[in-house]
Amino acid sequence: MATSAPASPSDAAPAATETVVPTGTDMPRDVALLVFIRDRGIFILWGLLLLFFSFWCSPYFATWTNAMLVANAAAITAIFAAGVGIGVMTGVLDLSLPGTAAFSACVLGWLMTHGWSVWPALLVGMICGAVVGLVNGLIALRGFNPIIVTIGTLSALSGLAAVIAGGYTFPGLDALTFMGTRRYLTVPAPVYIVAVLFVIGTVFLTRTRDGIRLMAVGGNAEAVRRSGIHSDRYKVLGFVVSGLCAALGGIVSTALTTEATPEASPSIIFNALTAVALAGVALTGGRGSLPRVLVGALILATIANGLTIRGVQPYWATVTTGVLLLASLALERFIQRSVSDRLMSSANLSVHAKKV
Numbered sequence: 001m002a003t004s005a006p007a008s009p010s011d012a013a014p015a016a017t018e019t020v021v022p023t024g025t026d027m028p029r030d031v032a033l034l035v036f037i038r039d040r041g042i043f044i045l046w047g048l049l050l051l052f053f054s055f056w057c058s059p060y061f062a063t064w065t066n067a068m069l070v071a072n073a074a075a076i077t078a079i080f081a082a083g084v085g086i087g088v089m090t091g092v093l094d095l096s097l098p099g100t101a102a103f104s105a106c107v108l109g110w111l112m113t114h115g116w117s118v119w120p121a122l123l124v125g126m127i128c129g130a131v132v133g134l135v136n137g138l139i140a141l142r143g144f145n146p147i148i149v150t151i152g153t154l155s156a157l158s159g160l161a162a163v164i165a166g167g168y169t170f171p172g173l174d175a176l177t178f179m180g181t182r183r184y185l186t187v188p189a190p191v192y193i194v195a196v197l198f199v200i201g202t203v204f205l206t207r208t209r210d211g212i213r214l215m216a217v218g219g220n221a222e223a224v225r226r227s228g229i230h231s232d233r234y235k236v237l238g239f240v241v242s243g244l245c246a247a248l249g250g251i252v253s254t255a256l257t258t259e260a261t262p263e264a265s266p267s268i269i270f271n272a273l274t275a276v277a278l279a280g281v282a283l284t285g286g287r288g289s290l291p292r293v294l295v296g297a298l299i300l301a302t303i304a305n306g307l308t309i310r311g312v313q314p315y316w317a318t319v320t321t322g323v324l325l326l327a328s329l330a331l332e333r334f335i336q337r338s339v340s341d342r343l344m345s346s347a348n349l350s351v352h353a354k355k356v
Contacts, residue, residue, distance in 0.1 A: 053306035074301035075190035081275035083245030090238025091218040096150040098264035099157030101250025106161040109170025109260025129247025137236030161262035170260040180255025
């Protein structure tokens, strides 16, 4: 009777060893989809909004003239959103932006009405924003909560702006129209300013050593410090950049109205935060994208413009903005949890398969 040959070691190996498991370079498809939605979903949302309003508000919405109105309306929000976004990416939330804007604008207005020429006055106004950011950063480094610090700075700056203006405004600043109401090749001046700001900011955050370190500090300041990098310096730098953006926003607002006002409008920070949240910038710091922040500002302007064309009351735009803010926060939390859970499941599967 013939006996079967003994099985070779390779034949005796369990079938489980042939199972293909995800490695560090293989991302599960559902995780890749969630990451794509987080990083690119805002562009899809804006595209859908443009299509919707193009049909709903036809033929007035999809025109070059209206596109310039939307871009111009988004410019101020985009400037302040850049300041908030860079601050958040650094791991801090600067709520003093409206006060910084009012203070810088009033300093500019006072100088121009007392005989200063435009460019020196503009330089001083921008320096005021940088100084405010520096003060905020140095105070926060003493262990104080940045949110409380910047709320206190907001109050103090609002009062200082009113003191400088004597409770009134600085009207007649027509010399600033070149960066406000004037158009160049049919494009409003603020649109050019925003384009330059976001190009410089994006290059700084993604292509320079200091910008990359700034993002790293927002992600994990302690790890950056242990690697030998002065993390506190970059936290202060985040405040300074935020203050510069606030000063620029206040100056551009002044140029649009040719009037410097001490009023620190709370809608400034609300719209900026909404644009940043829509952009998927992690409020815990360390992750974000300025181009997405810009699209977030454009989404807000697009909604307000479309509703205005249809004759919808303006307060519905505010309602929509609030709903979008809550929805974006909920989506960000859902995606973060889902990605973490799926990656953990993949890691556990890989470990168990290797043990078998």
